[in-house]
Amino acid sequence: MSITIPMLTVFPQLDEEIITLTNKNGMTIKLSNYGATWLSCVIPIAGVAREMLLGCASLAEYKQQTAYLGATVGRYANRIANAMFNITGKQYMLTANQGKNQLHGGISGFDKRLWSIQNCSSEQVTFCLVSPDGEEGFPGKLTVAVTYQLTSDNSVSIQFMANTNKATPVNLTNHAYFNLDGDSAHSDEESRYCDARLQSLQIHADHYLLVDADGIPTGDLMPVMQHDMDLRQPKRLIDHFWESHARRQTSGYDHTYLLHKKQPIAATLTSADGTVAMDVITSLPALHVYSGNFLQGTPNRWGGAYQNFAGIALEAQFLPDSPNHPEWPQPSCFLHPHQTYQHEICYRFHSKT
Numbered sequence: 001m002s003i004t005i006p007m008l009t010v011f012p013q014l015d016e017e018i019i020t021l022t023n024k025n026g027m028t029i030k031l032s033n034y035g036a037t038w039l040s041c042v043i044p045i046a047g048v049a050r051e052m053l054l055g056c057a058s059l060a061e062y063k064q065q066t067a068y069l070g071a072t073v074g075r076y077a078n079r080i081a082n083a084m085f086n087i088t089g090k091q092y093m094l095t096a097n098q099g100k101n102q103l104h105g106g107i108s109g110f111d112k113r114l115w116s117i118q119n120c121s122s123e124q125v126t127f128c129l130v131s132p133d134g135e136e137g138f139p140g141k142l143t144v145a146v147t148y149q150l151t152s153d154n155s156v157s158i159q160f161m162a163n164t165n166k167a168t169p170v171n172l173t174n175h176a177y178f179n180l181d182g183d184s185a186h187s188d189e190e191s192r193y194c195d196a197r198l199q200s201l202q203i204h205a206d207h208y209l210l211v212d213a214d215g216i217p218t219g220d221l222m223p224v225m226q227h228d229m230d231l232r233q234p235k236r237l238i239d240h241f242w243e244s245h246a247r248r249q250t251s252g253y254d255h256t257y258l259l260h261k262k263q264p265i266a267a268t269l270t271s272a273d274g275t276v277a278m279d280v281i282t283s284l285p286a287l288h289v290y291s292g293n294f295l296q297g298t299p300n301r302w303g304g305a306y307q308n309f310a311g312i313a314l315e316a317q318f319l320p321d322s323p324n325h326p327e328w329p330q331p332s333c334f335l336h337p338h339q340t341y342q343h344e345i346c347y348r349f350h351s352k353t
């Protein structure tokens with residue numbers, strides 16, 4: 001990755017904007033600087049435009065929903081137990097926004113911030129944000145840049161960069177929900193049958209993290225065979241869904257897989273109709289799978305609301321609660337002054353028609 005974080009010395013008055021990127025294959029993605037959010041991803045499949053992402057009808061609805069649809073999540077994606085961690089013996093207390101724990105960066109995480117727009121072209125855009133020292137309890141002023149790039153091979157590459165002036169945990173991800181069979185208008189009655197768990201998913205991971213009913217890791221990295229969480233071969237997500245103790249515990253998939261270090265592709269999601277597949281390629285050590293267990297009531301694109309399981313989020317990230325688990329086999333989630341946080345998540349779409 002070659003971008004550098006632009007110097008943000010002035011803070012201009014920001015407006016909410018929607019940016020459209022297109023490629024030569026007729027693929028179009030839409031993004032907003034509100035939450036550096038991925039709003040839409042339309043690909044022509046056998047000549048018919050298909051929307052791959054869940055989304056809302058207006059930015060006003062994005063602000064109301066609580067599902068983090070397409071948002072950039074930070075400063076620390078996923079949960080930090082007891083909203084607390086230590087750095088060299090000093091304890092930091094964060095804002096708790098899910099019981100006593102912190103989820104997705106706190107009450108006003110990066111998903112709710114208005115980012116500035118830099119370097120916008122027809123193929124890429126960079127969103128920038130400064131998170132002040134102490135925001136949501138995190139130490140250090142963090143300067144963040146997120147670049148979305150649409151490539152000619154139908155990939156959406158998201159590049160994350162950050163610098164800090166004090167040691168701080170950083171875990172940035174994207175929270176898009178995918179339904180590769182198409183996010184389209186249905187009556188409430190029909191929408192019950194738009195179940196994104198009919199898609200197949202393969203994840204190159206031998207271990208996943210066991211969590212309690214609040215989504216807090218118990219500390220144990222389990223072999224994927226335990227509780228039927230094995231996705232090493234493509235599996236229809238709906239199969240034997242409620243038979244797994246791990247899935248019953250969290251009302252569905254809400255689990256993080258530790259990725260194979262040497263496997264270039266982390267995961268592949270395939271539409272139920274078999275016509276579209278999407279590879280997830282990432283430099284991050286883990287992949288969180290969330291099957292949209294609490295999506296019911298989230299405003300959709302057509303004035304209605306989604307049902308549970310309408311989309312699958314595949315969030316590449318550090319393992320949840322990593323600031324409190326230095327023993328886990330992954331790089332440190334702490335960023336120090338003079339280091340640059342630099343990670344990429346690439347979603348590569350293939351049409352099989």
Ligand code: BGC
Nearest residue numbers: 066067068215254290294315
């Ligand atoms: C979390 C879920 C949560 C969802 C929406 C996911 O990343 O793991 O537990 O319900 O985000 O907030």
